[in-house]
Amino acid sequence: MFGGPDSHLARLVDEAGLETKSIPGNRMGLAVNGKVVASGAPETYPLRLPLSPAARLSFIKSGLKLRWAAQGFQRAARRQIGESASAARARELAYRENETFADYLGVMHPEVEAIFRAIAERITAEPHEITAGCGAGLFAVVWDSNLTLARNLIGGSALLPLTLARHLGSRIVTGAAVEEVVPEPTGARIRVRVAGRVRDVSAKYVIAATPAYVTHRIVRGLPADTADALARIPYGPFVCGAVLTGESGPMPWDDVYAIATPGKAFNMLFNHANVLRGSGPREPGGSLMVYGGGDLGRRLLQMTDGQIQEAFLRDLSTILPEVKDVVREVIVHRWEHAIPYIAPGRHRLQPALERSLGNVLLAGDYLGFPEMEVAAVTGLEAARTARGGLAPVEGAQSRVLERVQP
Template identity: 40%
Template structure:
């Protein structure tokens, strides 16, 4: 995009939001005149990591999808590298003891529970496993043959699906469900099942790898390649169609700028999209209004231990009953060969407990989290060299019971296209990137392919038109 293009109002497309959805759309359209407007002072949205020597602090998304995914292709195209994770992704700390178990079906037997708790846990676990297997089979068949069962799972809550459980067992499922930033009694059963399917689907999962150097390297690399066409500190306040052109108003510093283009891709969260887009059709407005988000409160921890640590064999540890729900070890993917000093951990809590802890200041959050971290891993005491806190609101999308499933990938409303992770059952980077790609394809279709599109564009569009 040249300054002249912008000044003459001849842009092909403006992208609102520099998260992975917006950047993927802009990346796919980089052979056109494109401008990305990002409100904050960095690109990546909910992908945030910061380098610390050979480690990195991670605050947002971290688990990348496996081979053959769109993100995998983008990572390779930008010369980056994903790494497999040797540590257990299904470990649990329960009442002061860490169980680095890889086989989740063993938990009802291994945890210190009463007989009735074990039976209830095993029953609920079996029911969930059956539903997850069906979900994965249906995904492998392209989602066919599941309408009746899906409708039922969309109508009830995840808590209703699990049925009544003893208090301690219920606590375990609630803690796991909050990875979707909501309580089990707020989300549709289908969302809870998808969440477990993500974790249990092994190397084919949407979440199975880390990015060497940290998640943020991908959006940063994309933005660098886009150069002047991608701008931070540019908050879009209005998107409207005037005289056949899309006009975007944004604030940068103390300046208000109006710029027009043939198309606009709005890749900001659904509630922002609904607020800024002034010319919006009722079905699209209704869909955007139906999207729910919950918060995450994350703390990244740089550690300074010199020797092997008890968390070395763990990547993801669920911590029911603690101030945080999950602990992640982002150094796991580097633990091959000689054990280097130091490391990087992250903890977070999601949903209503995140919202209430967010009312505390950073120092208080840090104290609460560290107190529990030392209870989980006492040998960590004395080895915390840095902490960093991030309040994510929105943290992730989830669907409430009775809310219709999102349309596939993206929505086109005249010359305005909507993209973002909220087109998925459960927000994730791959879904967001695919959504950005679908919106880019819709723009390409509308503009006509006067110039040769990149290889990744040469597939049929999967979008939905209002």
């Protein structure tokens, strides 16, 4: 999801001439025991889902605890006046970091435990692997419409990097695998492999906007604590299925954005086209996406694409029966190391990651609560630092960087 008007990501989208729209309707439905509940207040779900009395009571107790923690996360996530972005990231990471999400929720009815597991695996980890604060953050988006994560990009998320690449033109070199980054007294040397040939490139600054484990592998000469911190950022797997649909008119899921699906071949179901289903004629076709993360993702990685596609479509049709007649294409994609998650003790790594590393600058979603806004902000911070150390270039323009606050 993309940020609202006050987010750095939104400003970048505006600079690129693209458009985001608020996600309408409910952002988190549930499919449990054959029934889909995807409307109304989430607090009513325990009363509306087909659960046993024991499971219903367990869900209510756990939901109340989670609501309390989510409200605390919302307060921790809001940047204070005059506060640096790095200080805000550190506070957010430290929120309820001394216990796991599973420990915080406590013993639950198995049906309820499966619900929370499915949603936790949205961040590629199990409830016992993430902090209570991380788990609360996953639900804060559902309850707080004022948080930045509330919009989708018209045309799909991939449109942003494609548009930025087009604007940058020949300054972007693709197909160039970086083998190492070696800091030097006046800059850094980058060894790259292009079309099978190795060459060295010199730079005054290097912005390492790569996953933590890649940065750890390619950047030489890092301080020991920074190298150790990068190596200790955990990543979990995702197996995704993109489903192209060819319906000619309205469908029952048009006003649904996301559904958690415990006990299915995937954890979550998304209807990314729902931002287009407002007033006016309903355009034909659509796009659904499902994925399995965490332990489920690891099991899916052992299957063939054909087996995954079959399992995804089978369970998708049990949740949205009308989808069977409109599926036109399914694409399966695998990520063994998809996104980082916040494990207990993560906040203690932050000083080593935020410290000055000279002419090598770190950027990425792993530097805070893992989402695109953190990637955008840390990238802009790094660019601002690099630009401040370079001689002015005649004719250079950068409107976005002027808005970055240190």
